Amino acid sequence: xxxxxKNYLVxxxxxxxxxxxxxxxxxxxxxxRSKFDHELLLIRKYLSHSDIVTKGKLTNYKTKYxxxxxxxxxxxxxxxxxxxxxxxxxxxxxxxxxxNIPDEFYTxxxxxxxxxxxxxxxxxxxxxxxxxxxxxxxxxxxxxxxxNRICEYNDKFKYEQxxxxxxxxFNLDNFADGNTGLLRADxxxxxxxxxxxxxxxxxxxxxxxxxxxxxLNIVYDKTExxxxxxxxxxxxxxxxxxxxxxxxxxxxxWRSYTPxxxxxxxxxxxxxxxxxxxxxxxxxxxxxxxPEDEIATLLKEYYKEYHKSVEDILALEEPPKYRWYQKRxxxxxxxxxxxxxxxxxxxxxxxxxxxxxxxKLGRFFIASHIKPYALCIKEKDYYSAFDPYNGLILCANMDxxxxxxxxxxxQDGYVLTKNAVNTISGYGRYKFAGKKINDYYMxxxxxxFLLLHKAEFDKRHK
Numbered sequence: 395x396x397x398x399x400k401n402y403l404v405x406x407x408x409x410x411x412x413x414x415x416x417x418x419x420x421x422x423x424x425x426x427r428s429k430f431d432h433e434l435l436l437i438r439k440y441l442s443h444s445d446i447v448t449k450g451k452l453t454n455y456k457t458k459y460x461x462x463x464x465x466x467x468x469x470x471x472x473x474x475x476x477x478x479x480x481x482x483x484x485x486x487x488x489x490x491x492x493x494n495i496p497d498e499f500y501t502x503x504x505x506x507x508x509x510x511x512x513x514x515x516x517x518x519x520x521x522x523x524x525x526x527x528x529x530x531x532x533x534x535x536x537x538x539x540x541x542n543r544i545c546e547y548n549d550k551f552k553y554e555q556x557x558x559x560x561x562x563x564f565n566l567d568n569f570a571d572g573n574t575g576l577l578r579a580d581x582x583x584x585x586x587x588x589x590x591x592x593x594x595x596x597x598x599x600x601x602x603x604x605x606x607x608x609x610l611n612i613v614y615d616k617t618e619x620x621x622x623x624x625x626x627x628x629x630x631x632x633x634x635x636x637x638x639x640x641x642x643x644x645x646x647x648w649r650s651y652t653p654x655x656x657x658x659x660x661x662x663x664x665x666x667x668x669x670x671x672x673x674x675x676x677x678x679x680x681x682x683x684x685p686e687d688e689i690a691t692l693l694k695e696y697y698k699e700y701h702k703s704v705e706d707i708l709a710l711e712e713p714p715k716y717r718w719y720q721k722r723x724x725x726x727x728x729x730x731x732x733x734x735x736x737x738x739x740x741x742x743x744x745x746x747x748x749x750x751x752x753x754k755l756g757r758f759f760i761a762s763h764i765k766p767y768a769l770c771i772k773e774k775d776y777y778s779a780f781d782p783y784n785g786l787i788l789c790a791n792m793d794x795x796x797x798x799x800x801x802x803x804x805q806d807g808y809v810l811t812k813n814a815v816n817t818i819s820g821y822g823r824y825k826f827a828g829k830k831i832n833d834y835y836m837x838x839x840x841x842x843f844l845l846l847h848k849a850e851f852d853k854r855h856k
Contacts, residue, residue, distance in 0.1 A: 401738040402496045403438040403753065411436045414611060418626050419529035421575035422613070425622075432617035435502050439495055439610040440738035444587070446471045447601050448491040449553060457487065467551045470541075471605045473630045473733070475548040492588035493601075493610055499589075503614055503621070508586050515591065516584040518621070525620055526579035527571065528596065532624035536603040538562055540635065547638045553602070561602055569596050579623070600625055607733040628733055724761035726782040728752060734834050743789040744831050745801070745809055760793040762786050764843035783839035801826070802851035803844050807836045810851065 405411065411434050416423045426434065443451060450471035457465050466479045479485065500507050505522045508515065518524050538561045545552050552558060569577040583591040589610075592598050604610075607628040614621055731742050741752035741759035752759045763770070763785055770779035778784045788796055795801045800812045809829040 401440045401442060401494075403739070404435070404496055404498045406433070406435050408434060411613065414438065414626075415613065418611065418624055419532040421531050422529040422622055422624070425574075425576075426613070426615075429615070429617070432615050435498070435614040435616060437496060437499055437612040437614075439493060439612075440732065441493065441604060441606060441608050441610060442736075442738075443486045443606055444488050444490045445493045445610075446491065446604065446606055447592075447598070449557060450602070452485060452487050454487055467549065470545060470550050470553065471603075473548075473605055473607065473628075473634060476550060490587045491590075492585045493590050494588040495610075495612070499612065499614075502616065505584060508584055511584075513586070518582045518584065519579065520581070523619075526582045526597075527576040527620065527622050528569075528579060528600070529622065529624055530566065530570070530575055530577050532626075533566065533577070533600060535627045535631065536600050536625060538603070541603050543638055544634060547634075557602070561599065564599050566596075576622075582621075582623070597623070605631060607729075628729055630730065630733055723782065723785065724787075727761050727785050727787050730782060731787055741787050743792055744786040744835050745792045745796070745803075745829070746789055747832075748789045758790050760788055760790055762788045762793045762796055764840070764847050766797075778843070781839070783837060784843045786835065796847075799847070799851045799854045802848045803831060804848055805841055805845065807831045807833060810848070812851075812854075 412423065412426070414436060415426060426432075439445070450469075452465060452468050456468045459465070460468065463480060466485075467476055469479055469485075472479065474482070499505070500510075503522070503524065505518055505524070506516050511521075516522065519526055538558070542552055544550075553561070566577060569580065571578040577596060579594065579596045581594045582589065582597055583594055585591050590597050590601060604625050605628065607630060609626040609628070611624050611626055612621060613623075728741055732738050732740070735742055735749075737749065739751055739753065740749050741755070742749045743759065750758065763779075765775075765778055765784050767779055769775075770784075786796075792801070795811075795815065800815055802810050804810055807830045809826050809831065811826050815826070
């Protein structure tokens with residue numbers, strides 16, 4: 395089962411679940427990896443304006459309280475700066491601060507909705523007797539220090555002094571569940587508009603740092619009847635911190651690659667293979683309760699193929715059988731576009747402006763390298779191989795043309811074509827003449843890669 399609405403992803407596909415969990419929490423990844431036979435469900439909610447806590451966004455009260463357009467500075471939990479917000483028309487105003495979640499959350503867990511409970515709040519931990527855990531290592535990017543730095547950089551107001559004092563004194567240790575690496579939520583309410591209220595101390599604390607465009611992940615272990623909840627930063631957050639720190643973008647904006655990163659991928663692949671075997675009734679869970687030395691022996695087989703560094707592959711003079719983190723690279727491009735266009739779940743072709751549900755359209759939307767991946771590997775330019783600014787989401791036909799240097803994009807954002815493109819039946823429908831892509835794509839980082847692409851375009855097909 396997998397469904398993808400505009401703002402949600404709901405799936406029981408274990409490969410997808412492992413992928414998203416491994417990216418955010420080693421603790422939870424290890425917990426789920428040890429429970430191969432459990433039935434799992436993942437809900438990903440891309441957070442909109444309405445999902446942000448009331449104190450972090452514009453409300454009717456603030457529009458009246460602050461003079462002129464100063465109230466825009468109350469958009470604390472937006473990535474945009476004060477000046478950027480002034481250029482956005484029809485900014486939403488809303489007091490709602492519960493996180494709206496899909497119906498599958500209620501039907502799969504058996505938790506009552508606000509309406510089903512006689513229009514009274516439902517407290518999940520107590521009323522439904524479902525424990526709620528938050529992996530502590532997924533909380534690292536949600537903290538007061540970085541929130542205040544971002545507010546200063548974006549010329550925004552900060553929280554009221556009383557709120558700042560409370561957040562500064564908040565101690566996550568008070569919620570530690572022994573030495574498991576998990577935090578046990580004190581409460582989690584279903585209210586009129588969805589999940590989370592101010593009375594949920596731990597959950598509310600973390601929500602104080604959540605931006606529009608971030609993701610709420612809910613993993614439901616249906617076998618044990620347990621909820622795991624954690625927030626995930628949008629890639630723009632890391633890019634913004636990079637700007638604040640005035641550091642050049644020398645690595646993909648999510649994280650650098652280390653030997654441990656590659657090992658985690660190997661472990662994930664191993665786990666998924668085991669999970670699939672159990673699901674297909676090819677094996678029983680107890681068959682994999684092996685001593686650590688035997689597991690290590692099995693993992694060596696995976697390391698032979700998947701733990702090779704790019705340098706190893708080059709030394710062997712053989713093409714890589716797996717593009718390291720290619721799926722994550724595509725995810726970063728998708729998420730960056732989603733945030734800009736405010737179209738969660740939809741991919742946008744940068745050239746044709748075609749858009750669609752990327753979870754259902756498969757290979758129709760492609761994460762296309764500007765500087766070719768093979769050239770990056772050949773030149774040992776590993777950062778560029780996975781730098782989101784070296785990529786564009788393109789529909790398949792545009793990707794084919796772009797990949798063959800039959801079309802390119804100049805430094806002003808205009809699409810240029812070769813004469814061969816004119817021979818395409820129905821060429822006119824693409825309207826390449828005078829076509830200019832959205833200015834959003836034309837960052838200084840991406841222009842450097844586009845300059846290389848156009849140089850190759852000029853050399854070929856004369």
